[in-house]
Every structure is written in structure tokens, then in C-alpha cells.
Amino acid sequence: MPIYGGYKPTSEGLIEISELAVDRVEVEAAQTATFTFEVLSLAAIDALPAALHPPFPTYCSLVVRRHDDSPFGAFTTAELRLHARATNHYVGYSLGGFTDNEAAGAWLRDAYGAPIQLAETVSLIRRHYGVEANVAKGGRSVLEAVIETPGFISGADVLYVQNSNLASLAGAPALIAEEFEYAIKEARRGTARFTTLDLPAFGAPTLTRSTLLPATWTAGTWTYMPVRFTIDPNRPAMAGTRKVGQPAAA
Amino acid sequence: MKFGIFYEISVPRPWGPETERQVYANCIEQCVLADQLGFDHVWAVEHHFLEEYSHCSAPEIFLATVAAKTERIRVGHGINVCVPEINHPIRIAERSAVLDLVSNGRLDVGTGRSATWTELGGFRANPDLTKATWAEIVRALPKMWMNERYAHDGVCFSMPERAVLPKPYQKPHPPMWVAVTSPGTEIDAAEAGIGALGLTFNDFAEQERRVKAYRKVLANCDPVGAINDQVATVNFLFCHEDAKIGQATGLRLAGTFGYAAAQLVSAREVYASPSYASFGLLPQVRRASAAPGDAPAPPPGMAVGDPKHIIEVLRGWESTGVDCVNFLLNALETVPQAEVLDSLRLFAKEVMPHFKTDARAKSAVAAE
Numbered sequence: 001m002p003i004y005g006g007y008k009p010t011s012e013g014l015i016e017i018s019e020l021a022v023d024r025v026e027v028e029a030a031q032t033a034t035f036t037f038e039v040l041s042l043a044a045i046d047a048l049p050a051a052l053h054p055p056f057p058t059y060c061s062l063v064v065r066r067h068d069d070s071p072f073g074a075f076t077t078a079e080l081r082l083h084a085r086a087t088n089h090y091v092g093y094s095l096g097g098f099t100d101n102e103a104a105g106a107w108l109r110d111a112y113g114a115p116i117q118l119a120e121t122v123s124l125i126r127r128h129y130g131v132e133a134n135v136a137k138g139g140r141s142v143l144e145a146v147i148e149t150p151g152f153i154s155g156a157d158v159l160y161v162q163n164s165n166l167a168s169l170a171g172a173p174a175l176i177a178e179e180f181e182y183a184i185k186e187a188r189r190g191t192a193r194f195t196t197l198d199l200p201a202f203g204a205p206t207l208t209r210s211t212l213l214p215a216t217w218t219a220g221t222w223t224y225m226p227v228r229f230t231i232d233p234n235r236p237a238m239a240g241t242r243k244v245g246q247p248a249a250a
Numbered sequence: 251m252k253f254g255i256f257y258e259i260s261v262p263r264p265w266g267p268e269t270e271r272q273v274y275a276n277c278i279e280q281c282v283l284a285d286q287l288g289f290d291h292v293w294a295v296e297h298h299f300l301e302e303y304s305h306c307s308a309p310e311i312f313l314a315t316v317a318a319k320t321e322r323i324r325v326g327h328g329i330n331v332c333v334p335e336i337n338h339p340i341r342i343a344e345r346s347a348v349l350d351l352v353s354n355g356r357l358d359v360g361t362g363r364s365a366t367w368t369e370l371g372g373f374r375a376n377p378d379l380t381k382a383t384w385a386e387i388v389r390a391l392p393k394m395w396m397n398e399r400y401a402h403d404g405v406c407f408s409m410p411e412r413a414v415l416p417k418p419y420q421k422p423h424p425p426m427w428v429a430v431t432s433p434g435t436e437i438d439a440a441e442a443g444i445g446a447l448g449l450t451f452n453d454f455a456e457q458e459r460r461v462k463a464y465r466k467v468l469a470n471c472d473p474v475g476a477i478n479d480q481v482a483t484v485n486f487l488f489c490h491e492d493a494k495i496g497q498a499t500g501l502r503l504a505g506t507f508g509y510a511a512a513q514l515v516s517a518r519e520v521y522a523s524p525s526y527a528s529f530g531l532l533p534q535v536r537r538a539s540a541a542p543g544d545a546p547a548p549p550p551g552m553a554v555g556d557p558k559h560i561i562e563v564l565r566g567w568e569s570t571g572v573d574c575v576n577f578l579l580n581a582l583e584t585v586p587q588a589e590v591l592d593s594l595r596l597f598a599k600e601v602m603p604h605f606k607t608d609a610r611a612k613s614a615v616a617a618e
């Protein structure tokens with residue numbers, strides 16, 4: 001059977017979840033830039049919780065999402081995810097991220113366990129030459145990336161994978177399924193270029209970036225969904241998945 | 251209705267010094283038995299870098315071995331990846347011709363383009379271009395086989411006039427197929443006048459719709475060479491006298507296959523392109539599964555269970571108009587080899603006689 005991740009977390013140092021998300025939160029104006037790149041496999045396997053399988057090649061996506069309006073006001077997030085499988089389900093295991101809106105960050109942490117911290121600048125801006133994503137934290141840049149001359153593609157060509165966030169739930173570590181629905185109105189694809197990508201700042205001190213893939217930008221609606229299930233990070237997902245409100249599988 | 255067996259050659263971890271050799275030996279033993287039992291085809295995929303899921307990177311060598319150990323079963327290279335970074339088209343033509351010669355004209359040539367980033371990225375191939383390279387190569391291959399000499403000045407490859415040698419034993423050339431996973435590829439197959447080698451588990455209605463669309467377009471096709479008008483589909487096979495055991499083992503086989511398939515990085519997953527609209531085999535195995543802890547849902551029309559049930563299922567596939575059903579017999583060795591062989595024997599004894607082809611009927615008479 002496929003190999004499992006090598007990380008066996010405890011609840012120490014994890015975000016404490018008070019109450020999992022129970023409501024849908026729909027955001028009309030959402031822009032999302034996704035930068036995808038392969039990472040060397042051995043460190044990636046070690047970084048994944050033991051519940052998850054690494055796909056091969058191991059790869060990350062850096063997702064920058066801008067909301068011009070939301071119940072928390074305008075906010076932008078930048079999150080780094082190491083992709084994995086929970087049994088046969090695609091998940092993006094969240095390593096770290098930033099937002100420019102503390103209220104939105106607190107909601108994402110409290111309701112979904114997203115490892116999001118506040119930064120001075122988190123931005124996603126369309127220019128005539130492409131789409132720029134920037135993050136500055138502690139007075140220095142940790143992300144400067146561009147999707148160069150993105151051309152039109154179909155929204156149906158773009159796939160978004162749900163997040164899997166490691167947090168502490170009722171005193172025990174848990175992978176929280178942060179699911180979303182989306183409707184894409186415009187989609188583009190272009191060449192990705194990083195001027196700065198500080199992987200340790202995004203919670204990935206051991207990962208090494210290798211092949212860079214084309215990046216995408218989309219505009220549309222984005223809906224954050226209620227949490228339906230959690231996974232014990234130290235057991236295979238087949239056995240350790242618990243539907244919210246029900247006991248863990250035998 | 252014809253029956254084939256289909257190999258990904260999946261190898262479970264842990265990989266000891268004997269693991270891959272033993273899996274290959276098991277597959278070859280199954281092929282030899284399938285030949286004796288009257289199966290029509292053995293197909294072997296071409297995949298690269300797909301850990302556990304498929305260690306079948308040189309199917310022409312596997313198939314040459316099978317051909318040497320068998321008498322009548324056809325050997326299908328399913329498929330040759332028609333992407334120049336992976337296979338130069340001249341080499342596809344040459345290898346196919348040799349395999350056709352050494353098998354005494356038993357080769358079927360599958361074509362396709364790979365569906366995973368693992369493979370395409372590994373060879374630095376551009377996923378946007380694979381439909382185009384496939385279309386160019388599939389039109390060049392028959393000319394390399396049929397013409398004494400051939401020259402090509404194309405988009406994905408060029409060559410000055412040369413004799414591509416040897417020539418295949420079957421004239422004008424072996425039957426050609428294309429792997430069909432993405433919706434619409436069956437139309438590509440029909441337009442080219444080649445067989446549609448289905449690799450997804452559609453339901454009966456969807457399969458019937460696809461077969462009808464294929465036959466309609468085929469009637470006015472611009473063939474790349476000799477027309478092959480066959481449609482094949484893929485299925486799992488586990489046949490047991492006890493229906494419950496047959497179903498439970500078959501579901502384990504299908505679930506294991508789906509689990510392994512989910513670990514691949516499909517082109518669709520990481521490379522947004524109109525060229526890849528499908529995940530391949532995966533969605534059919536997990537479509538009704540809502541959370542990681544849920545058991546995978548079995549695809550409809552699976553040929554697992556007792557002979558009576560399998561006959562009913564295959565009657566359903568026959569009614570859709572498919573000509574061949576190719577069976578996956580194992581995944582990650584989850585079914586012990588002895589049980590795989592027993593399943594094949596029981597299928598041949600109890601199920602096959604209900605679907606006699608002319609060739610199989612002659613074999614049966616000869617055997618009597």
C-alpha cells in the first residue's frame with residue numbers, strides 16, 4: 001500500500017479550535033492565484049502527518065486569494081500547502097500562511113484551524129503584464145511572485161483541492177477538512193516567476209523547491225463550507241476519519 | 251464478444267529484491283493460462299515513474315515474453331505513449347514491427363498520450379501538446395509500416411526519407427487502437443478509423459452512447475491506415491462459485507486499484523489545460539465516496555461475483571455494442587495468485603461458453 005507521511009504530531013503548539021465552522025460563508029468577489037511547484041520527496045514525506053499519503057512527485061501550491069468584500073471586510077490570504085492524499089481524496093496540507101486582516105485570520109484559525117498569521121502586506125494585484133502576489137512580514141518580503149502574461153483558459157480547466165489543517169481539537173491533534181465551493185467566471189494561466197519565496201516563513205523550513213509549473217489566476221465566487229469531518233493525524237485516514245457529530249470509525 | 255486481460259503490473263510496497271520479479275512472473279503465468287483457456291487478448295500498458303500503481307515501463311519486452319510462451323492469444327501494446335519526449339515515433343514503428351514478427355502476427359498496437367503529470371513532467375513534455383503529437387504520430391505510423399521508404403516533415407517530428415525496418419508481419423499492418431479515457435476521445439478514434447480502447451468504467455447507458463457516436467463517425471472516417479472498427483471496455487474480474495466471496499474479493503480488488511490510482515498526480519490536478527478534462531480511472535472508483543473514511547463505491551457493471559452474475563453483467567456490456575471486455579485481474583497483489591488463476595479457470599468454464607466467438611468455437615472443437 002502507499003507510504004504514509006512521517007510526521008506524528010502532538011497537540012503542543014497547535015492552534016486551539018474553539019468551535020468548528022458550522023455556516024456557509026459565500027464571498028462574491030474572489031480572486032485566486034495558484035503557484036504550483038514540485039518539492040524534493042524525502043523531506044516532503046517527513047513533513048506530512050502520518051494519516052496522509054504523499055503523491056509522487058511531491059508538490060506544493062502557494063495559493064493567494066483576495067476578497068474585496070466579506071463579513072470580515074476586505075482581506076487577502078497567502079497559504080502554502082503540501083499536497084497529499086487522505087485515502088483516495090486529494091488534500092492540500094496547510095503548512096503556513098498570512099493574511100492582512102486580523103478578523104479574517106482569527107476566523108480562519110478558530111473555525112478551520114488554518115495556520116494563518118497577520119502580516120503587514122498580503123496582496124494580489126492585476127497588472128497589464130500579469131498578476132503580482134506579495135507578502136511582507138516583519139519588515140521584509142517573504143513572497144514576491146508574478147504570473148507573467150496570463151492567457152485565457154476555461155474555468156473548467158482549473159481544479160481546487162480542499163485544505164487539510166492541523167490544529168488542536170478538544171485537546172487532541174486533528175486534521176480539519178476546510179472545504180469550499182467555487183464558481184469561476186474568468187480563468188487565466190501563465191508562467192510563474194518567483195523573485196522571493198521564503199519557504200521557512202511559510203512553515204516549510206525543510207522543503208526544497210524544484211520544478212515550477214504554470215500558475216493560474218481565477219475570478220469568481222468562493223464559499224467557505226461548514227466542517228464535515230476531521231482526521232486523526234496519527235492514524236490512517238481510512239480508520240481515523242470522524243464525521244463531525246459522530247464517533248471515529250472503528 | 252471477445253475477452254482480454256489487461257495489465258498495469260502494480261507492485262506493492264515493501265519492494266524487496268524479489269518483489270518485482272515475482273509480480274512479473276505471476277503476470278506471465280496468468281497470460282499463459284489465459285492463452286490455454288481461450289482469452290483473446292493480453293494488453294500491457296506503458297507507464298513510467300508510477301510508484302506501486304504500474305511498473306510496466308517496457309511492455310514490449312513483457313509482451314514479447316508472453317508471445318514466446320503462448321500459441322494463439324493476441325498481444326496488445328496498450329498503449330504506446332505518442333509523445334516524442336517519451337517515444338520517438340520511428341522507435342514505436344520499429345518495436346511494433348519486431349513484436350508482430352516474433353509473435354507471428356498477433357500484435358495489436360495501442361496509442362495514447364499519458365494522463366499524469368508524473369510521466370509528462372518526468373520527460374519534460376508539454377501537456378498542452380499531447381493531443382496534437384498523438385494525432386500526428388498516429389497518422390505517420392501506418393505509412394512507416396506500409397511504405398518501402400518514408401519521409402516526414404511535421405510539427406512534432408521530422409525525418410528524411412528512410413526505410414523503417416522491419417515491416418510488420420500482419421498486412422497491411424497490425425490493428426491500431428487509441429486509449430479512451432477523456433470524453434470525446436472515442437470520436438478521435440472513429441475519425442482516425444482505429445479501435446477505441448476504453449479505459450474507464452462508464453455505466454451502460456454512457457457506454458452505449460459512446461459506442462453509437464463512435465460507429466456514426468467511423469462510417470465517414472479519414473482512416474490513418476487499415477480500419478479497425480472495434481470498441482473495447484475495461485473491467486475488473488473475479489469469478490468465484492460463492493457469490494459473496496466473489497463480490498467481496500472483487501470489491502477489494504477494485505478498491506485497491508482505486509486507492510493506488512488516487513496516489514498518482516494526474517495532469518488535470520496540477521496543469522490547468524483543456525487538453526486534460528478527465529482524471530482517467532479515478533472518479534469512477536470514488537464517485538460516491540464523500541469522506542476519506544467512507545468505503546469506495548463499486549463502479550456499476552463490475553464483473554465480480556459468481557458466474558451467473560458475471561454472465562448477466564457481460565450481457566449488459568454486450569448490449570451496449572462493445573466488441574471486447576478487457577479485465578484487470580489484480581491490483582497490488584491483493585488477490586493471491588492461486589485465486590486469480592482459479593478465477594480465470596472458472597470464468598473460462600462457466601462464463602465464456604455463453605459468449606462464443608468464431609475463433610473460440612473453433613478452439614473448443616479442436617480441443618474436443
